[in-house]
Amino acid sequence: MKRKIHLYMLHFVHLLNQKSRMKTEIISIGDELLIGQTINTNASWMGQELAKIGIKNNRTITISDTEEEIHEALKGAESYADLILITGGLGPTKDDITKKVLCDYFDTELELNQEVLTDIQAYFKLRNKPFLETNNMQAMLPKACTVLRNSMGTASGMWFERNGKVFVSMPGVPYEMKHLMETGVFPKVKETFQLQELAHRTILTHGIGESFLAEIIMDWENRLRESNLEMAYLPSPGLVKLRVTSNTGDTNKVNLFCDELYQIIPEYIFGEGTITMEETLANLLLEKNATISLAESCTGGYASHLLTKIPGSSSFYEGSIICYSYDIKEKELNVPKSVLLNKGAVSQEVVEILSEEIRKKYNTDYSISISGIAGPSGGTEDKPLGTVWISARSKEKVVSKKFNFGNNRERNISQSAVAGFNLLRKLILMEEK
Amino acid sequence: MKRKIHLYMLHFVHLLNQKSRMKTEIISIGDELLIGQTINTNASWMGQELAKIGIKNNRTITISDTEEEIHEALKGAESYADLILITGGLGPTKDDITKKVLCDYFDTELELNQEVLTDIQAYFKLRNKPFLETNNMQAMLPKACTVLRNSMGTASGMWFERNGKVFVSMPGVPYEMKHLMETGVFPKVKETFQLQELAHRTILTHGIGESFLAEIIMDWENRLRESNLEMAYLPSPGLVKLRVTSNTGDTNKVNLFCDELYQIIPEYIFGEGTITMEETLANLLLEKNATISLAESCTGGYASHLLTKIPGSSSFYEGSIICYSYDIKEKELNVPKSVLLNKGAVSQEVVEILSEEIRKKYNTDYSISISGIAGPSGGTEDKPLGTVWISARSKEKVVSKKFNFGNNRERNISQSAVAGFNLLRKLILMEEK
Numbered sequence: 001m002k003r004k005i006h007l008y009m010l011h012f013v014h015l016l017n018q019k020s021r022m023k024t025e026i027i028s029i030g031d032e033l034l035i036g037q038t039i040n041t042n043a044s045w046m047g048q049e050l051a052k053i054g055i056k057n058n059r060t061i062t063i064s065d066t067e068e069e070i071h072e073a074l075k076g077a078e079s080y081a082d083l084i085l086i087t088g089g090l091g092p093t094k095d096d097i098t099k100k101v102l103c104d105y106f107d108t109e110l111e112l113n114q115e116v117l118t119d120i121q122a123y124f125k126l127r128n129k130p131f132l133e134t135n136n137m138q139a140m141l142p143k144a145c146t147v148l149r150n151s152m153g154t155a156s157g158m159w160f161e162r163n164g165k166v167f168v169s170m171p172g173v174p175y176e177m178k179h180l181m182e183t184g185v186f187p188k189v190k191e192t193f194q195l196q197e198l199a200h201r202t203i204l205t206h207g208i209g210e211s212f213l214a215e216i217i218m219d220w221e222n223r224l225r226e227s228n229l230e231m232a233y234l235p236s237p238g239l240v241k242l243r244v245t246s247n248t249g250d251t252n253k254v255n256l257f258c259d260e261l262y263q264i265i266p267e268y269i270f271g272e273g274t275i276t277m278e279e280t281l282a283n284l285l286l287e288k289n290a291t292i293s294l295a296e297s298c299t300g301g302y303a304s305h306l307l308t309k310i311p312g313s314s315s316f317y318e319g320s321i322i323c324y325s326y327d328i329k330e331k332e333l334n335v336p337k338s339v340l341l342n343k344g345a346v347s348q349e350v351v352e353i354l355s356e357e358i359r360k361k362y363n364t365d366y367s368i369s370i371s372g373i374a375g376p377s378g379g380t381e382d383k384p385l386g387t388v389w390i391s392a393r394s395k396e397k398v399v400s401k402k403f404n405f406g407n408n409r410e411r412n413i414s415q416s417a418v419a420g421f422n423l424l425r426k427l428i429l430m431e432e433k
Numbered sequence: 434m435k436r437k438i439h440l441y442m443l444h445f446v447h448l449l450n451q452k453s454r455m456k457t458e459i460i461s462i463g464d465e466l467l468i469g470q471t472i473n474t475n476a477s478w479m480g481q482e483l484a485k486i487g488i489k490n491n492r493t494i495t496i497s498d499t500e501e502e503i504h505e506a507l508k509g510a511e512s513y514a515d516l517i518l519i520t521g522g523l524g525p526t527k528d529d530i531t532k533k534v535l536c537d538y539f540d541t542e543l544e545l546n547q548e549v550l551t552d553i554q555a556y557f558k559l560r561n562k563p564f565l566e567t568n569n570m571q572a573m574l575p576k577a578c579t580v581l582r583n584s585m586g587t588a589s590g591m592w593f594e595r596n597g598k599v600f601v602s603m604p605g606v607p608y609e610m611k612h613l614m615e616t617g618v619f620p621k622v623k624e625t626f627q628l629q630e631l632a633h634r635t636i637l638t639h640g641i642g643e644s645f646l647a648e649i650i651m652d653w654e655n656r657l658r659e660s661n662l663e664m665a666y667l668p669s670p671g672l673v674k675l676r677v678t679s680n681t682g683d684t685n686k687v688n689l690f691c692d693e694l695y696q697i698i699p700e701y702i703f704g705e706g707t708i709t710m711e712e713t714l715a716n717l718l719l720e721k722n723a724t725i726s727l728a729e730s731c732t733g734g735y736a737s738h739l740l741t742k743i744p745g746s747s748s749f750y751e752g753s754i755i756c757y758s759y760d761i762k763e764k765e766l767n768v769p770k771s772v773l774l775n776k777g778a779v780s781q782e783v784v785e786i787l788s789e790e791i792r793k794k795y796n797t798d799y800s801i802s803i804s805g806i807a808g809p810s811g812g813t814e815d816k817p818l819g820t821v822w823i824s825a826r827s828k829e830k831v832v833s834k835k836f837n838f839g840n841n842r843e844r845n846i847s848q849s850a851v852a853g854f855n856l857l858r859k860l861i862l863m864e865e866k
Contacts, residue, residue: 032667034490036481037635037674037707040473043495048469057467059502060495062476065665069492076509132648154644175841202470211587215565232498234465241470274470294755300741301734304755308733311809311842319761321754322727322737328752328795362761376744408608409744 022193024050025081026060027073029088029098030172033062042087042174046181048274053186054195055083065089070101074167082165083189088172090155099142099158102169106160108144113156116147120154145169148184152176157184166192200245201258202234205268206277206422210240217264224257238405238415239277270422278306281421284428285316285366292424293362294320295333295354297345298372298388303417318362323354333357346371346383348400351391355400359393366428367393368420375409388416392424399427455626457483458514459493460506462521462531463605466495475520475610481707486619487628488516498522503534507600515598516622521605523588532575532591535602539593541577546589549580553587578602581617585609590617599625633678634691635667638701639710639855643673650697657690671838671848672710703855711739714854717861718749718799725857726795727753728766728787730778731805731821736850751795756787766790779804779816781833784824788833792826799861800826801853808842821849825857832860 026046032038040062047057058081063069065088077084089098103109117139124131138154141147148157148168155171157180168185170177205213210233214221224231224244234241242261246254262269271280285292294304304320307313321332329335329345335353343349354369372388379385385407391400401423405415459479465471473495480490491514496502498521510517522531536542550572557564571587574580581590581601588604590613601618603610638646643666647654657664657677667674675694679687695702704713718725727737737753740746754765762768762778768786776782787802805821812818818840824833834856838848 030667031665031676032674033477034480034493035484036477036479036490037667037676038669039477040493044466044469044472046469047467051468057469058497060467060473060493062493062495064491129645132644134644134647175839175844211565211567212562214567232464234463234470236471241465243464243470296734299738300746300750301729301737301753301755302741304734305732305738305846308735308755308757309843309846313733314757317733317757319755319757319765320734322734322741322752324741324747324750324752332752332794361765406608410742411608413738413742 022055022083022195023058023081024055024083024085025077026057027070027077027084027086028060028062028172029065029070029086030062031064033088034064042172042177045174045178046085046087049181049186053190055189055193065097067097067101067104070098071105074101074105077167078162078165083193084165084167085185086167086169087177090169090171098169099140102145102158102160102167103142106142106144106162108142110140111143113139113141113147116141116149116156119149119151123151123154146188148180148188150176150180151183152179159184159188161192199249199251199254200243201254202241202243202273203258203261203269204271204273204275205240205242205265206238206270206418208240208265208268213240213242213265213268217261220257220260220264227253227257229253229257237411238418270425276306277418277421277425279310281425282307282310282313282316284425288365288428290365291316291318291363292366292368293318293358293364294367294420295358295369296320296322297324297329297354297370298374299370299413299416299420300324300374302413303368303370303420306417306421318364321358321361329354333361344383346373346387346389348389348391348402351389352393352398352400355391355393355398359395365394366424368424369393370416370420372403372405372412372416374412374416375407379407386412388412388419390416390420390423392420392427394427394431397427397431399423455488455516455628456491456514457488457516457518458510459490460503460510460517460519461493461495461605462498462503462519463495464497466521467497475605475607478607478611479518479520479614482614482619486623488622488626498530500530500534500537503531504538507534507538510600511595511598516626517598517600518618519600519602520610523602523604531602532573535578535591535593535600536575539575539577539595541575543573544576546572546574546580549574549582549589552582552584556584556587579621581613581621583609583613584616585612592617592621594625632682632684632687633676634687635674635676635706636691636694636702637704637706637708638673638675638698639671639703639851641673641698641701646673646675646698646701650694653690653693653697660686660690662686662690670844671851703858709739710851710854710858712743714858715740715743715746715749717858721798721861723798724749724751724796725799725801726751726791726797727800727853728791728802729753729755730757730762730787730803731807732803732846732849732853733757733807735846736801736803736853739850739854751797754791754794762787766794777816779806779820779822781822781824781835784822785826785831785833788824788826788831792828798827799857801857802826803849803853805836805838805845805849807845807849808840812840819845821845821852823849823853823856825853825860827860827864830860830864832856 026043033040043060063073145158145160153176158169160167170180230245232243301322307317323329334357351369355367359367369391375385386404388403405412459476466473476493496506578591578593586609591602593600603613663678665676734755740750756762767790784802784804788800792800802824808818819837821836838845
């Protein structure tokens with residue numbers, strides 16, 4: 001059996017907070033975030049990683065990179081939170097003013113940091129790139145801060161403390177920020193704050209809507225709330241996540257209720273924590289030392305992408321054919337023209353031929369095929385927009401199912417991929433019995 | 434020639450703001466956003482769409498769904514902004530309390546809205562789903578608000594006005610929120626606020642880092658700032674976007690500087706506005722009535738996904754082979770075993786065979802092939818982690834190029850796809866000359 005990939009299988013996250021209800025705020029700086037040219041993935045990554053080391057992010061504020069806005073946000077955060085994490089506005093170019101505002105705010109000034117300058121020069125030398133005038137400024141840092149060195153880029157992290165509150169300023173480039181958080185910020189945060197326990201667990205369901213789920217688990221939910229636990233429904237495309245929290249760190253009580261849920265809705269639960277459907281399937285394949293191939297039509301490579309995003313996926317993933325056109329379905333995957341014409345490309349017959357042919361052609365243990373009408377056009381009365389046929393197959397068995405994911409192209413593509421993984425996951429579990 | 438897809442080619446966005454510097458704030462409610470279980474794509478979509486109708490989003494705040502936090506956020510927003518858009522916390526389940534806080538805040542109470550109740554009942558009937566007790570609550574709405582009907586779901590939008598300020602509360606489910614914004618909020622916002630002009634233009638570059646770009650355009654940038662224009666560098670994976678803004682709505686001045694940029698860095702500019710590299714390529718293919726196929730190794734379907742995400746992509750996209758394993762490269766795309774062994778799968782020889790074979794096999798005008806070491810392991814001294822070979826091909830011509838995108842798997846995959854599109858884009862433009 002192959003080594004099981006280290007997937008992020010959060011069976012249980014301990015959310016630890018300071019006894020005095022320590023609060024955390026993230027300040028994201030940048031017009032590109034406000035006007036939607038960039039999605040704020042930094043804040044969600046930070047929120048997730050903070051939770052892992054036991055700190056809840058209480059508030060995120062996104063602002064323009066103007067002196068006034070940054071100053072106001074710092075003031076607001078200082079009166080609200082104990083730990084303030086700031087990203088953005090530290091690039092080498094002239095439109096970045098965060099450092100200046102921080103100097104004003106903490107009544108300090110910039111000085112040349114010789115170590116950082118040496119780092120930056122080495123950084124450019126290693127990459128065979130010329131050291132530019134603008135990069136000099138990156139070594140000018142506020143006197144009052146502790147500098148957090150950044151080996152992934154040229155903007156340093158800056159750690160300020162005042163009246164027991166901590167402010168950390170980091171660059172907005174995601175991998176630089178992540179690197180600084182991991183190597184500099186988390187270790188110092190753990191040292192600085194005394195943390196208290198808080199418990200939560202997140203149960204992941206697929207194939208049932210929020211209202212219907214709520215109806216089924218109503219009694220359970222009422223008892224849970226009477227027991228002073230909190231619980232939230234977190235819908236995301238095709239999934240509903242149930243997060244159960246004890247603010248007093250009562251792990252046993254959280255476990256008791258979560259375990260009971262497996263009795264009430266076993267058919268809908270596919271995992272826990274932040275694991276994805278594709279990671280669940282990948283783990284199953286790795287456990288069985290089995291391989292997979294895909295024939296994708298309407299998902300156009302997205303399902304394969306989700307699987308190959310997983311580090312080490314070459315252990316179980318062989319390859320796919322994206323058979324977008326009729327021609328490729330016919331010539332490369334032997335779907336007879338008569339079937340395409342009589343049944344249509346979105347039909348049980350076609351997906352079953354596709355899953356069989358790709359499995360044989362690519363010589364894998366399992367396969368998934370997906371064919372649907374992703375939209376925005378192409379629907380008929382018979383097969384409305386959003387109709388998707390999916391087939392999952394092993395050497396001995398095939399299961400096929402028709403879905404309708406509605407009229408939004410992107411949701412359609414992502415829900416089809418996830419439903420395909422779940423169909424195969426269930427087939428594998430069924431075969432194990 | 435086929436109809437050019439309506440891509441969102443923002444050659445020029447007019448950002449219009451109220452004469453009195455109208456301000457806008459988004460309040461996103463939900464613990465799932467704070468702890469990173471969901472990425473706040475709602476706020477970025479809203480920021481983008483607001484910009485299109487001429488309103489700048491000045492601030493986004495993300496908070497927990499507790500009475501205290503929602504109340505505080507409403508108060509903070511009321512003293513800061515004129516238009517406040519609130520999403521989240523309106524689901525049918527018990528953990529949603531936004532409506533209650535809104536009633537308190539606006540000193541009003543819930544009443545049954547008969548029209549909404551009829552809507553909701555029809556909604557369930559149409560979907561053949563039973564009407565549940567919990568859904569009744571969705572028709573209970575604050576007396577003091579104007580109700581915005583939601584035909585995509587069961588949670589209504591709520592429009593409040595007080596002292597010339599507007600508050601709109603919407604559900605957090607993205608497609609419901611988007612639908613409400615488009616059908617209810619934007620029309621009313623345009624009626625309510627008097628808007629003034631502001632001009633900006635965003636130039637998209639590929640293949641050059643922020644520092645190097647800044648060095649090359651330094652003179653231009655200095656002159657721009659002396660002319661009272663603003664400009665910002667917006668880096669995203671593989672790209673740097675340059676946004677030029679005139680706060681006084683001086684379209685001519687913005688155009689003058691942007692047009693000049695085409696003289697200074699022609700080789701790096703691939704588009705403007707919010708168009709993506711794949712959309713630029715798609716437009717070129719559509720103009721030429723040409724087709725494309727891909728052979729993807731390290732990108733594992735991601736490049737195909739980016740192309741097929743585009744509505745109408747079946748007009749130019751035929752299909753792909755994702756040749757993750759040696760076997761598939763050999764058997765399906767005729768890469769001789771000797772070449773794989775002697776040159777390695779990540780080599781000019783292999784990507785050139787792949788692009789040739791896929792183009793012939795899938796009978797397309799153009800093809801792209803990508804093979805690299807995505808990480809986190811697999812690098813050698815000769816070919817370090819992040820090494821990627823890409824080949825782009827027409828009937829007559831082939832260009833191949835080696836890249837190194839560093840040691841982050843996801844960045845590697847996304848940058849490889851974008852670089853592949855750009856390589857083919859340049860080949861097509863070269864052939865046109």
